[in-house]
Amino acid sequence: MKKYLIxxxxxxxxxxxxxxxxxxxxxxxxYPSLLWQITRTDIPTTSYLYGTxxxxxxxxxxxxxxxxxxxxxxxxxxxxxxxxxxxxLGMMKTFVMHDVTLRDLYTPEQYTKVRAYxxxxxGPLAIMFNIDKIKPFYLMSLAxxxxxxxxxKTTNKDKALDIYLSDLGAQNGMLQIGIETxxxxxxxxxxxxxxxxxxxxxxxxxxxNEQMDMDELIQIYQAQNIDALLAYYKQNEGTEGSGFDVAxxxxxxxxxxxxxxxxxxxxxxxxxxxxxxxxxxxxxxQQRGFTVEPIISTYNPNGVFYSQPWxxxxxxxxxxxxxxxxQPEDVSYEDTLGMMTTMFNYDDFDNDLYFSIIYIPVKDTIxxxxxxxxxxxxxxxxxxxxxxxxEPYQLDKQLARIGEVRIDNMPNKNMRFLLVRRNDxxxxxxxxxxxxxxxxxxxxxxxxxxxxxx
Numbered sequence: 001m002k003k004y005l006i007x008x009x010x011x012x013x014x015x016x017x018x019x020x021x022x023x024x025x026x027x028x029x030x031y032p033s034l035l036w037q038i039t040r041t042d043i044p045t046t047s048y049l050y051g052t053x054x055x056x057x058x059x060x061x062x063x064x065x066x067x068x069x070x071x072x073x074x075x076x077x078x079x080x081x082x083x084x085x086x087x088x089l090g091m092m093k094t095f096v097m098h099d100v101t102l103r104d105l106y107t108p109e110q111y112t113k114v115r116a117y118x119x120x121x122x123g124p125l126a127i128m129f130n131i132d133k134i135k136p137f138y139l140m141s142l143a144x145x146x147x148x149x150x151x152x153k154t155t156n157k158d159k160a161l162d163i164y165l166s167d168l169g170a171q172n173g174m175l176q177i178g179i180e181t182x183x184x185x186x187x188x189x190x191x192x193x194x195x196x197x198x199x200x201x202x203x204x205x206x207x208x209n210e211q212m213d214m215d216e217l218i219q220i221y222q223a224q225n226i227d228a229l230l231a232y233y234k235q236n237e238g239t240e241g242s243g244f245d246v247a248x249x250x251x252x253x254x255x256x257x258x259x260x261x262x263x264x265x266x267x268x269x270x271x272x273x274x275x276x277x278x279x280x281x282x283x284x285x286q287q288r289g290f291t292v293e294p295i296i297s298t299y300n301p302n303g304v305f306y307s308q309p310w311x312x313x314x315x316x317x318x319x320x321x322x323x324x325x326x327q328p329e330d331v332s333y334e335d336t337l338g339m340m341t342t343m344f345n346y347d348d349f350d351n352d353l354y355f356s357i358i359y360i361p362v363k364d365t366i367x368x369x370x371x372x373x374x375x376x377x378x379x380x381x382x383x384x385x386x387x388x389x390x391e392p393y394q395l396d397k398q399l400a401r402i403g404e405v406r407i408d409n410m411p412n413k414n415m416r417f418l419l420v421r422r423n424d425x426x427x428x429x430x431x432x433x434x435x436x437x438x439x440x441x442x443x444x445x446x447x448x449x450x451x452x453x454x
Contacts, residue, residue, distance in 0.1 A: 031226035031279055033294035035067055038264065040290045045268035048074065049260075049282070049292070051226065051275030052165070056156040059218050061164070065305075066297035068350070072307035075267040077169030078260070079162050080274065081185065082178035094186045095138045097194070102132045102139075105198035117205040122146050136197035137189055140204050165272050168350070172307065175267065179259050180252070191247035221275065222299070230279055253277055257284035264290075302436025304351040310445060318342055318359045319454040320427055323445045328355065353433040355446060360426045368421055372401040375419055375426075384408040385415070388435075396451050398422055404435070414438060418447045425452065 034051040048070045053060055071077070103111050119126045121143035131139055157164065170176050220228050256273060260281070263269050273281065282292045306325055313328060314321040328346035335341065342359040362371075369392075376390060383405070390403040400420035407415055416438040418429040429447055431438050 029225070029227045031230070031282070031294070032224065033064075033296055034221075034224045034226070034275065034278075035064065035070065035295045035297070036278070036282060037070075037293045037295055038260075038285060038290050040264075040288075043264055045075075045264070046073075047260075047264045047269045047271065048295075049278065049285075050165075050270065050272045051278045052079075052162045052272045053218075053221055053275060054160045054162055055214075055218070056158065056160050057214075057218055058157055059222055060161050061157060062222065062299045062301070064224070064297040065300045065303050066295050068305045068307070070295065071165070071168075071270045072172065073268065074174065074270040076175035076177055076263070076269040077166055078177035078179050078263055078269050078271040079166045080178070080180050080256075080272075081182050082166065082176060083163055094190070095134050097133055097135055100194065102134070102136065102198075105136065105194060106202070110202055113205055114201060118143055135189075136194065136201040137192065140197075140201045143204070162272055162274075165270075169270070174270075177263060177269065179256050179263070179271065179273065184255070185252075188247045188252055191251075226275060226278055229276060249276065249280065253280035253284060257281050257288065260285065261288055261290075301434065302440060304353070304437055304440050304442050306351075306442065312449075313344070313357075314453065315342070315344070315357075315359070316453075318427075319425065320359070320450065320452050322357070322429065322447075322451075323449040324355060328357065351433070351437065353431055353437060353443070356428075356430045356432075358428045358430075360428075361424055362421070362426050363424065368399050371421055371426075372419055375428075376401065376403070379417075380405065383415075388414065393418065395420055395448075398452070402447065404438070407432075416443070416447075418450065420450065422452050 036049040038047045038049055050067065102114070106114060115131070118131050118139055122129070123146070125142070125146065159167065166176055256277060260271055263271070285292050310323040310325055311327060312321055313324045324346055325348055326346060328344040331345050332340065332342045344357045346355040348355065376387070379385060380387060385405040385407045388404040388406055390401065393400040393402040395418070398420060400418060402418050404414055404416045407413065410432065412434060413432055414435045415430050415432045420427050427450070429450060431443060431446060437443070
């Protein structure tokens with residue numbers, strides 16, 4: 001239940017812009033990028049500002065080709081809040097209205113409509129939460145998050161973008177920083193009058209085709225079209241200068257810019273905040289003497305990026321070694337006939353690639369080419385695959401077979417493989433991903449570095 005209680009401030013700021021349409025070129029935009037470089041003459045390090053969106057849709061993880069390079073160049077990652085610092089029990093208490101109920105904020109007809117909408121979106125949780133006592137903004141957050149949780153399930157990641165970046169920083173030894181506290185975010189929400197919150201919730205019930213709106217929003221985000229988001233937000237009637245705008249945008253921008261100034265004095269930092277904060281924060285940082293410049297780059301669907309040199313993985317028991325981005329997991333197993341299959345896997349989440357090494361002892365006395373033909377035929381049959389490439393390959397004086405197959409049950413994914421046999425040892429190396437990625441120069445080392453060690 002905790003994930004539904006997280007305030008979706010960044011999500012809602014961007015949702016107001018979901019209908020924006022703007023086809024202007026990057027060069028013509030005032031804010032042409034999600035990624036900005038920040039420097040000042042009295043600070044020796046360079047930091048970066050990046051616009052995020054609090055969703056798990058895999059499309060928002062398709063980073064422009066400069067993003068990860070700049071991310072890994074920093075000593076710290078700063079996001080709006082640190083999720084592991086949240087007091088969920090205390091947070092739930094702030095949801096409650098004490099002197100008024102949801103019914104009091106609407107006409108009878110409006111209340112009936114709002115309640116039906118919440119029950120449809122939240123299901124049994126609408127009753128468990130006693131929605132008549134929950135503040136409208138939180139109800140809107142819960143309904144939106146829960147109502148869309150099953151849509152496009154196969155394209156979602158397990159974490160929202162901002163949380164992913166914070167966790168990725170921790171995994172790579174970067175200092176994690178919260179620019180705000182959860183209490184401050186709740187205080188900001190409480191400054192929005194309940195009547196205004198109630199109107200926002202009522203408006204949400206009148207929005208048809210929410211998934212289409214979200215798809216449009218993500219397409220605009222992918223295009224890095226902050227100007228389109230900002231234009232719609234500003235022209236949305238009653239939004240600019242409203243309680244919502246002042247509490248959740250203007251005041252928080254000031255807090256963020258002030259704290260970013262202090263943070264950047266301590267170390268180089270990759271700062272990730274909701275995208276609609278970028279224009280205000282950029283202007284405020286410039287007023288503080290910082291030079292803030294856009295980094296113009298685009299998403300390369302075939303690009304892969306690694307912040308560290310690949311590591312040698314060696315299996316002494318089986319007698320082979322190769323290079324991998326990190327040490328793989330041993331997932332060896334014994335089949336129903338008692339035959340042991342040695343397997344090592346590495347899931348490269350950042351680049352959406354999956355590496356695998358399978359080692360099998362064999363007793364066949366047939367020649368290598370015949371063995372390879374049979375093994376590849378079995379691979380095609382077992383996986384309902386189509387052969388794209390299947391070629392002889394000379395590997396350290398050993399005849400091998402290298403190729404690529406398209407597997408029916410993996411849409412838009414291919415498998416590149418290396419099959420190599422020496423005497424009674426067979427190894428199959430494979431990497432699954434888009435054809436462009438698995439054939440990129442960085443991935444070659446996985447295959448070319450392989451060798452038997454005894």
